[in-house]
Amino acid sequence: xxxxxxxxxxxxxxxxxxxxxxxxxxxxxxxxxxxxxxxxxxxxxxxxxxxxxxxxxxxxxxxxxxxxxxxxxxxxxxxxxxxxxxxxxxxxxxxxxxxxxxxxxxxxxxxxxxxxxxxxxxxxxxxxxxxxxxxxxxxxxxxxxxxxxxxxxxxxxxxxxxxxxxxxxxxxxxxxxxxxxxxxxxxxxxxxxxxxxxxxxxxxxxxxxxxxxxxxxxxxxxxxxxxxxxxxxxxxxxxxxxxxxxxxxxxxxxxxxxxxxxxxxxxxxxxxxxxxxxxxxxxxxxxx
DNA sequence: ATGGCTGTTATCCG
DNA sequence: CCGGATAACAGCCA
Numbered sequence: 001x002x003x004x005x006x007x008x009x010x011x012x013x014x015x016x017x018x019x020x021x022x023x024x025x026x027x028x029x030x031x032x033x034x035x036x037x038x039x040x041x042x043x044x045x046x047x048x049x050x051x052x053x054x055x056x057x058x059x060x061x062x063x064x065x066x067x068x069x070x071x072x073x074x075x076x077x078x079x080x081x082x083x084x085x086x087x088x089x090x091x092x093x094x095x096x097x098x099x100x101x102x103x104x105x106x107x108x109x110x111x112x113x114x115x116x117x118x119x120x121x122x123x124x125x126x127x128x129x130x131x132x133x134x135x136x137x138x139x140x141x142x143x144x145x146x147x148x149x150x151x152x153x154x155x156x157x158x159x160x161x162x163x164x165x166x167x168x169x170x171x172x173x174x175x176x177x178x179x180x181x182x183x184x185x186x187x188x189x190x191x192x193x194x195x196x197x198x199x200x201x202x203x204x205x206x207x208x209x210x211x212x213x214x215x216x217x218x219x220x221x222x223x224x225x226x227x228x229x230x231x232x233x234x235x236x237x238x239x240x241x242x243x244x245x246x247x248x249x250x251x252x253x254x255x256x257x258x259x260x261x262x263x264x265x266x267x268x269x270x271x272x273x274x275x276x277x278x279x280x281x282x283x284x285x286x287x288x
Numbered sequence: 289a290t291g292g293c294t295g296t297t298a299t300c301c302g
Numbered sequence: 303c304c305g306g307a308t309a310a311c312a313g314c315c316a
Contacts, residue, residue: 002295002296003295003296006295032310032311059296081296081297082295082296083295083296083297083310083311084294084295084296084297084311085294085295085311085312085313100312116311117311117312117313118294118296118310118311118312118313119310119311119312120296120297120310120311121296129297129298153304154304154305155304155305156304156305156306160305163296163297165296165297172295172296173294173295173296174295175295254295274305274306274307275306275307275308276294276296277293277294
């Protein structure tokens with residue numbers, strides 16, 4: 001998916017556009033991403049709601065809605081997740097509904113679209129996924145000590161552990177590789193054997209990787225018509241400007257197998273861990 | 289063209 | 303419990 005930075009950037013774009021708008025004619029075209037909600041019930045629950053606030057937790061977007069007065073002034077919280085291929089954007093009402101649209105609704109003169117080719121994303125009132133999330137990477141609770149304590153008893157590779165959102169949330173396959181490179185840690189290192197010194201490098205490495213990606217994403221001029229192809233990483237329609245730097249250019253290791261390390265010229269390696277690609281520099285990330 | 293790859297995560301087994 | 307494997311899905315690329 002879109003990892004934390006992409007979701008944060010999406011939030012910053014959507015928040016000023018969506019907050020205060022009223023949902024009309026919600027239409028659900030794919031049942032899977034809204035489960036366990038039932039299409040008809042969710043659609044009728046959304047009808048007429050005012051979008052009070054949009055926020056982010058981990059890789060989730062949170063829609064806090066106010067139900068219309070005639071249905072009694074209640075509130076409704078919806079969780080959105082982009083999965084691997086989700087996009088959310090606003091488009092003019094006269095633009096056709098795109099292929100792979102999961103759901104759409106009118107929002108005061110425009111149309112909000114959640115599109116998701118692979119349908120791994122979510123848009124649901126089921127909040128249970130928030131339950132086991134670890135701290136945000138910038139939370140005061142996310143300290144080297146905390147990290148070391150949590151990793152202590154695990155023999156699993158650090159790369160794999162860091163994909164577990166209950167340790168610290170927001171990392172995905174790309175930024176975990178980048179963060180491990182930046183902290184000089186071999187991705188195969190058993191989590192429990194990380195030293196305090198390594199944890200002290202890892203925490204800021206994670207924070208800085210994510211922070212820089214947010215900064216980059218927020219600086220890009222983006223269109224939201226949903227018609228653009230890809231803009232490297234950031235998951236919303238672009239207006240065809242296609243100015244963004246191609247992804248591999250921005251990364252130290254991710255997707256750079258066979259290319260020279262930018263720091264030491266060693267050949268970047270690709271291995272498979274937990275059925276996912278891991279990229280690392282065999283020289284800069286030696287086991288200690 | 290067939291198979292392997294893809295930014296995620298829930299669930300099912302041993 | 304822990305951890306590995308698989309499934310959910312469509313498209314792209316070699």
